[in-house]
Amino acid sequence: MEVRLKNAPCGYLKLDHKSFLIEANDTFLNEMGYKKQEVVGQHIESFLKPANKMVFHSYFYPNINLFGAVDELYIKFKNGEGEETPFLMNACQVEGDSEKFVDCILMPMRKRIDYEMELRASKKKIEDAYLKNEHALIELENIYQEIEEKQNDLLLLNEKLKRLANTDQLTEFQIVDYLK
Template identity: 30%
Template structure:
C-alpha cells in the first residue's frame, strides 16, 4: 500500500469477494487498535458489530453487486477492546488481473460528543468572561464567536442525523413492500382453497408463510416465525423464504425441507453466537389424490384440524425449533383427511390477543362458512378494541379447506 494512502486521514481496506481482508491502512488499524497481523486474511466480520454483520450481508453486498458501489452508509465497527466505532462507509467494486475485490473508505464520526463538550466549554468561557472584572472585551468577543461556530457545527450535525433517519425510514418502507410482494396469493380450486392474512407489527415482520402447488395433486404449505421483530428478524425471514420456496416447489420431502431450513440457520450464524436467531415453523405436504397429509411442527403453535363433523384435533410439536441444535432430526407424521375438513395455521401473534381457546369455538361455530368469510371474522376479532393493547407482535394465519 502506498505510504500516502497508508497514512490517509480516513480508514481504508480492501476485501475479497468472500469478505477476507486483503489490505488495511495504518489509520484504520490505529482507530481499531489492531495490528496488521491480527486482521490480514481474516474475515471482515471480526471488526463488525452484530447489526453491521447482518446489514452487510443482506443489504450492502447485494447493493454492491448491482451498482458496483455504495456511498455514505452508516455502520459501526468493533475495536480490539470491543468498543463501537461509528463510521460513514463508501465502497467500490473493482476487477484487476481477473481478480475481483472491494475497496472501502471508512470515515469516523465520533466528533459529535466532542463538539458538544467544546460547546459547553465555550459557554462556560463566555460566562466567565462576562463575570470577570479583569477580562477584556476582546476576550469575550472571541469566546462568543467560538460558541457561535460550535453551535453552527452542531446544527449541521443534527441536520445530517435527521437526513439519515429520513433515508432509513424510506429504505425500511421499500423493504416492507418487497417483503409483502413475496407473499403467496390465495389458491382456490376444486381440491383445495387457501386463504391468508398477514400484518406486521412494525415496518418489517419476522413472520412468513408460503403455499405452492407442486404438481397436479400435491401442495406444500409452510408458516414460520423468526425470534424477535424488526430489521434483523425480517432479513432472516427473507433469506428463509427464498430457500423454502425453492425446496417446496421442487417437491422435496417434508423432512428435507425442514432439515435444509435448519442447516441454513446454522450456516448463517456460524461463529456468531451473539447474533443467533431461532425460528418456529410448521410444514404440511398435502396429497389431494390420496387425501394424505404429512407434517412437521418445529416448536410452532399447534395447527388446528377441524373435521367436517366439527371434531377438532391439534397438530402438535414434533421437534425443536429450527436453528437450536445442529443435531436435530426431523421426522414427519401423517394422517388421512376427509373432504370438507379445515386446517388453521397461525403464529403466536394471533393467539396472544385472542387466546387459543377463542380460536376453537370460533372455528366450530362457523364451520359451514367459506374460508373467505371465516378470515374476515378472525381479522375482526383481532381488530376488536379490547385487544388493541396486544398489537405488539406480527400476526399471520392461513385457512386451508380440502375437498
C-alpha cells in the same frame, strides 16, 4: 500499499470477492487498536456485532453486487477492545488482474455524532424556550384581555357613579345641569 494511502486521513480496507481483508492502512489500524497481522485474512464480518452484520447484509452486499458501489453506509466496527467505533463507509468494486476486489474508505464518525448530539440538545433547548415563550405570550394576551375587560367594567361603573353623584336621589334631578 502506496505510502499516501497507508497514511491517508481516513481508514482504507481492501477486501477480496468473499469479503476477507487483504489490506488495511495504518490509519484504520491505529484508530481501531489493531496490528496488521490481526486483521489481514479475517472476514470483515468478524469486526461487526450482530446488529451491524444485519445492516451489512441488507445494504453492503446487495449494493456492491448490483451496483458495484456503496455510498455513505453508517456502520460500527469493533475495535481491539471490543468497543464499537462508528464509521461512514464508501466502497467500490474494482477489477484486478485476476480477480475482483472491493476498496473501502472509512471516515470515523465519533466527533460528528457528538456534534450532532450537541446540536440536537441545543435544538431541543431552543424549541423548549420557544414553547415556553409562546405559552407566556398567550398568558400575557389573556391577562391583557382580562385587564381590558376590567378597565371597561371600571369605566361603566365610573359613569354610573358620576350619574349617582350628580343626581338628586329623591327628585332624580341632575345637579350638574342645574348648577350650570
